[in-house]
Amino acid sequence: VNAALFIILGTILFSAILGIYAGRRVKMNLENWTVGGRRFGIIIIWLLMAGEIYTTFTFLGASGWAYSKGAPTFYILVYGALAYTLSFFILPALWKVGKKHGLHTQPDFFVTRYDSRTLGIFVALIGVFSIIPYLQLQLTGLGLIVEVASNQAISSNVAIVISFVLTCVFVYTSGIRGTAWVSIVKDIMMIVAVLVVGIGVPTIYFGGFGNMFRTLIEQKPQYLVFPGATSHMGVIWVMSTLLLTGLGFYMWPHVFGSVFSAKSANVIKKNAIIMPLYQIPILLIFMVGFTALLVIPGLANGDMAFLELVNKTYPSWFMGFVGAAGAVTAMVPASILVLFAATLLAKNVYKAGFNPKASEETVMRLSRFLVLVITTIALVFTMAFPEELVNLLIFGYDGVCQFFPGVVLGLFWRRATKTGVFSGLVVGIAIVVGLIASRHDPFLGMNAGFVGLVINSVITVLVSLWTEPKNLKKLGTEARNDG
Amino acid sequence: LPFLLFWLLVWVVLTPFILGLAYKLEKKYNPPEEGEDK
Numbered sequence: 001v002n003a004a005l006f007i008i009l010g011t012i013l014f015s016a017i018l019g020i021y022a023g024r025r026v027k028m029n030l031e032n033w034t035v036g037g038r039r040f041g042i043i044i045i046w047l048l049m050a051g052e053i054y055t056t057f058t059f060l061g062a063s064g065w066a067y068s069k070g071a072p073t074f075y076i077l078v079y080g081a082l083a084y085t086l087s088f089f090i091l092p093a094l095w096k097v098g099k100k101h102g103l104h105t106q107p108d109f110f111v112t113r114y115d116s117r118t119l120g121i122f123v124a125l126i127g128v129f130s131i132i133p134y135l136q137l138q139l140t141g142l143g144l145i146v147e148v149a150s151n152q153a154i155s156s157n158v159a160i161v162i163s164f165v166l167t168c169v170f171v172y173t174s175g176i177r178g179t180a181w182v183s184i185v186k187d188i189m190m191i192v193a194v195l196v197v198g199i200g201v202p203t204i205y206f207g208g209f210g211n212m213f214r215t216l217i218e219q220k221p222q223y224l225v226f227p228g229a230t231s232h233m234g235v236i237w238v239m240s241t242l243l244l245t246g247l248g249f250y251m252w253p254h255v256f257g258s259v260f261s262a263k264s265a266n267v268i269k270k271n272a273i274i275m276p277l278y279q280i281p282i283l284l285i286f287m288v289g290f291t292a293l294l295v296i297p298g299l300a301n302g303d304m305a306f307l308e309l310v311n312k313t314y315p316s317w318f319m320g321f322v323g324a325a326g327a328v329t330a331m332v333p334a335s336i337l338v339l340f341a342a343t344l345l346a347k348n349v350y351k352a353g354f355n356p357k358a359s360e361e362t363v364m365r366l367s368r369f370l371v372l373v374i375t376t377i378a379l380v381f382t383m384a385f386p387e388e389l390v391n392l393l394i395f396g397y398d399g400v401c402q403f404f405p406g407v408v409l410g411l412f413w414r415r416a417t418k419t420g421v422f423s424g425l426v427v428g429i430a431i432v433v434g435l436i437a438s439r440h441d442p443f444l445g446m447n448a449g450f451v452g453l454v455i456n457s458v459i460t461v462l463v464s465l466w467t468e469p470k471n472l473k474k475l476g477t478e479a480r481n482d483g
Numbered sequence: 484l485p486f487l488l489f490w491l492l493v494w495v496v497l498t499p500f501i502l503g504l505a506y507k508l509e510k511k512y513n514p515p516e517e518g519e520d521k
Contacts (some may be wrong), residue, residue: 071487078491081498088502213485224485269506276498283492 004320008146009325011189015182015331023174030364033175034104036261044180045262045271050278051332052255053080054190056141059326060303062282066289068302070220070228071287075242080279082246088272090267092248093281093411099260105340106256107348113410115470117352122422123403124348126429127253130396131341132378133335139164139382140329148307149323151316152175159327159385166357171339172368176261179335184330189325191281197310197322198284201291204313209287216290222473223293225276236445244450248401254333254340256407263341285300300360338378342370345360395436400447402428405453405460413464420464425448430454 028030058072065073097103101112108128111120142163150159158218170178177424206212216223227234235274262268285306292305296312296345299305308321317411358366405424432453435441441448484492 073490074488077488080496080497085498085502088505209484217485225487273499273502273506276495276502279495280492283488286488 003317005150005195006324007320008150008154008159008324008327011185012163012166012327012331015185015328016170017184019167019170019178019182020173021135022170022177026174026177027157028173028175028193028364030104030343030360030367031102032177032346033364034257034260035341036176036180038099038181038261038269039263040261041263042050042267042270042370045258045267046274047183047187048176048180048258049271049275049334050187050260051179052252052258052336053278053328054331055185056138056145056286056330057155057327058282059139059145059189059306059329062285063289063306064301064303066286067293067299067305069230069233070223071226072228072230072233072238073075073289074189075238075245077279077282077286079242079245079249082242083249084272084275086246087250087275088138088269089413090408091259091268091272094256094407095259095262095265095268097411099157103260104257105343105348106251106253106407107344107352109256109410110406110421111348111352113422114406114416116418117421119259119418119422120348121353122425123346124253124352125408126399126402126425127344128341128349131253131337132345132381135337135341135374135378136382138328138330138334138337139378142327142334143382144303145307145326145330146323148304148311149319150328151319160382161379163327163331164334164375167335168371169337171335171371175339176258176336179332179339182335183332186325186328189321190329193322193325194281194284196318197306197314198281198287201295201309201313202287204376205291205295212287212294214289215294231444232445234445237442237447240442240446240450244401244447245397247404247453248397248449251400251403251407253344253400254336257340257343258336287446303387318397338371338374339367341374342367345370345374353393393419395432398436398447399453401427401449401453402432402456409460409464414470416460417464417467417469419467420460420462424456424458424460427459428452431455 019068026037031037062076065076079277097109097112101108103109103112105124107120107124110123113116129439139160142162146154146159147156170182174181202209202212208216213224220229221230226238250259257277259268262271288309289305292309296305296308299308307322311319346363350366351363406416406421410421429452432448435443435448435451443451
């Protein structure tokens, strides 16, 4: 336990120091803090984006879904391939608009393209509303991983407070550079943990993947075909969820923002080419979930499958390594979530809505202050109301996906208007909230977010055709012409 | 690997190759403009 404790605390501390060091010698203005001065090359962009994909959900959720749901989990393996293919064609155009107009955040794009501060504030508020529960999920996951990995030597709340105070410090000092540097530690540790456990446990218990799958199919013949162990996650659900998550992946405000940190459109394209390979380790995480189902069946909480199996199979020091990897895996996405939530509130809500004359320095100071405020709020909520915010997470992905028509049509269709995008967005969000709140998700077998997205897209197009585009000359379609 | 998982994995593995091909074709027919990152 002492070795595990040492590894976990040492890794958390080392990551924080590295994050703080990343911002050394850089004059921290808003441009450097949020988008790294738009100077990130292919390796840093890859690490940064990979850092946003592999979260605590990957450790606990993907193996947990494989354990408790079976085949529907497979969508997690492939949605990335769809998202990266789209990113190859869409993001370079977005990057060019960002570079030309000096954009830092997602609402900046909406404000510039549609010439509407109100639309920008609306987009910013939906973004923050979606980010906070996602942040809380990272906090909860981190606490769970460290508590189990340290054999209760570090309590969940202590782990959460230590890690997030340190995360807050490196975000405050180094901004997105801190996240990028800590991603290096996180990616190395996570890949080692996933390779060792993902290849190790099927081999130790069944002699290899083939035997493990044969045993699983013998014992649960329907587990690896849709809808697996569920009653409602059939082919239509999987396809609609795949489309929703694939289209919506780059619509998360923090992922969207990190596109602007690339040094060229070419970096974005090269990144899209190599990113799908990073999905393959997820397959190994599924293996852990399936092996756990056969070796330790009947867990009350499927999300504990990964940790319980590692605990049963490996020495305590390795459990410490997994705990440390899990902790950094939460710190990296949490840091960028806090950073962008703070920037959205400072730049796109405070400045746009209340103080248009605020200088960039004021916005920067407020963003940094809000990092402290948002971290404190997330910590308090995680400890006081652990359930309520997690429930809001269901809304998160479905909500941010509704930005898709506004972004894509804004880039490639001159006729898209602010009224069209606003109408589509409001209706899409209302449909998602209505279906989820009335427990109609899935609706006709389809993911509620996908239903909202389809109707949102239709309304955006129809209303845009019906209304006059006001800023046709101002922005034009430079993305289309240049890209 | 089970049938379904195998084909999904093939999809993931083929994606970078096809995107790489698209990138090469794009570069061949639309060479980068002056000053643009190669």
